[in-house]
Amino acid sequence: MPTRRSRVALFVAGLTAVALLLQLVYLSLLLGSDGRKGFEPGDEGRRPLSVPGKVSEQAALKDKLQLVSALASHEEPHGDGRHWIYRGIAGGSEVKDRAALDVTLTTHTSLDRLHELDSLLTRWGGPVSLALFCPGNASGLALWAISTLRACSSAVRDRVSFHLVYPARPSKLLPGDIGLFPGCDEAREGLTSLLRSHTGAAVSYDLGFAPYPNNLLRNVARTAGGRGRYVLPLDVDMIPSSGLRPALIDFLGRDSTRLSFGDRTVFVLPAFESRSRPGHEPGTKAELLRRVALGDARPFYSELCGKCQRPTDFDRWVRLPLRSTLGSSYDVPWRDPWEPFFLSPRSAPLFDERFQQYGFNRISQACELHVAGYRFAVLDEAFVVHKGFKMPGRFHASKDVEQEKNRELFRHFKAELKIRYPRSSRRC
Incomplete structure (x- = not known):
């Protein structure tokens, strides 16, 4: 016969499962409605104008759900037996324009230096392919950072393809495992400090969780994303x-x-x-x-x-x-x-x-x-x-x-x- 403690544990587990289910249903509705909650067909012209470069909170949640789906479907164990690669996690990994006369800037970074992307992207003004290295237990944080950057910048959404490289197979994620969208003003102030509070302000390659595979990251960025016949590989700084x-x-x-x-x-x-x-x-x-x-x-x-x-x-x-x-x-x-x-x-x-x-x-x-x-x-x-x-x-x-x-x-x-x-x- 179940004890009182086991009945309480089952009750808490049930509530947790219901909460996750409700969140998934909510996100699915957002995805199905294309972020148009509160608008009837034909009302698009009366929507308030958004700030250039930003997206609505509903669209940000939709993007987050798509990132989780990509993480679940783009899994690729690397041949060295030590890394897991997820190509085209956001921004696409199409190769149909590789014959075009264009140049893709390829770069790589760990989570604590992801903020460097902003100035690099502003100066370059063209397609960027970025390979991001992070520990498996930071999957949610990585997707949160990517979704926030995409929500707050049309340049990131339009021109940056993201590829994730892990030193160990990351744990499976649900949308609820990714932090809430903070809003762009808050993200502008706190994205860097928040990432560093979780990952540490690493000195050079001293990440603490695995050797930094710079050449693997360079190759992933080059082969997985961007367009054009030429590439310009640069470090993110x-x-x-x-x-x-x-x-x-x-x-x-x-x-x-x-x-x-x-x-x-x-x-x-x-x-x-x-x-x-x-x-x-x-x-x-x-x-x-x-x-x-x-x-x-x-x-x-x-x-x-x-x-x-x-x-x-x-x-x-x-x-x-x-x-x-x-x-x-x-x-x-x-x-x-x-x-x-x-x-x-x-x-x-x-x-x-x-x-x-x-x-x-x-x-x-x-x-x-x-x-x-x-x-x-x-x-x-x-x-x-x-x-x-x-x-x-x-x-x-x-x-x-x-x-x-x-x-x-x-x-x-x-x-x-x-x-x-x-x-x-x-x-x-």
Whole structure:
């Protein structure tokens, strides 16, 4: 015979189940009504106008329900046996426009740095494919953040495709497991602090729950989302120069470009770092050069690894005459340990996913491109800027250990390239 305690437990469980059922019914009604509660057919013209970029609370709830459905249906265990991938969780993952003359900016981040997307998206002005890394127990938080960003920004809804990567299979979700839509004003003030309160303000790659698989994330962002024949892979805290996407499309569409450069060319964007106030990073080359002269900007990694960017030949780039249109002024050969930022065709080799955490993750891809016969052409009016100066001593405690581990992996990687490209005379 059931005890009093067991009867109470059953009663509480029943109430919980009823509450979840009612919430699912409510959300389903919202989904079926397309967010039009309170309006009769023909009343659309009398609705109050929404603030540009925002959506109604009902539409936000509908989007949340669709995100939960996508998480349940897009599950894909990765071949390494350690990660779970969910491509096109929002924003779509269509590939029908991959032949178009366009450029997708691909990027990656963990939850605590998702707020960086705003300034990146504003400066870029085109399609963005973002791979988000988070622990399995933060699935609800990840979908809450994505749905909030989509609800409050038409740019996010229209131009960003999201893909989730987990270090372990995430738990199944119900719509009720995702936090309530906070409203855009509240989200603007509190999204960053709320995410950090749940995930911690991580220092570099020190996430605490799993190694950061930067190259896996870069590959997911490139293969799963966006449009166009070209991709620009950037870290989420790197900002491109102003008007870069239309300038690139114009440059790539010229007959002279097609005649001068083949399919095995990547276009290098000189990389700088700036200590400007957030949102005020230099946008034009003239402005960048002024900041450099004032000491407020400098070549990327100047203090940490000057040789990692030196082959770009900043002195030569600075002396180029300013132009009104984008072009490519000179080529540079790859030299170890160069790790340039560049525009590449989608057909270029992917990043090697064995490289995780700090060290050699971008160098390895540039090395392979060199061995595979790719040409490195430096763009004259384009550049990228890192937010803030990179300084020694501001990295996580395990940085040096990770770098040595990846240095050894890089030695094996270079030996493998000799087998992968037996006809190439190039070596790293």
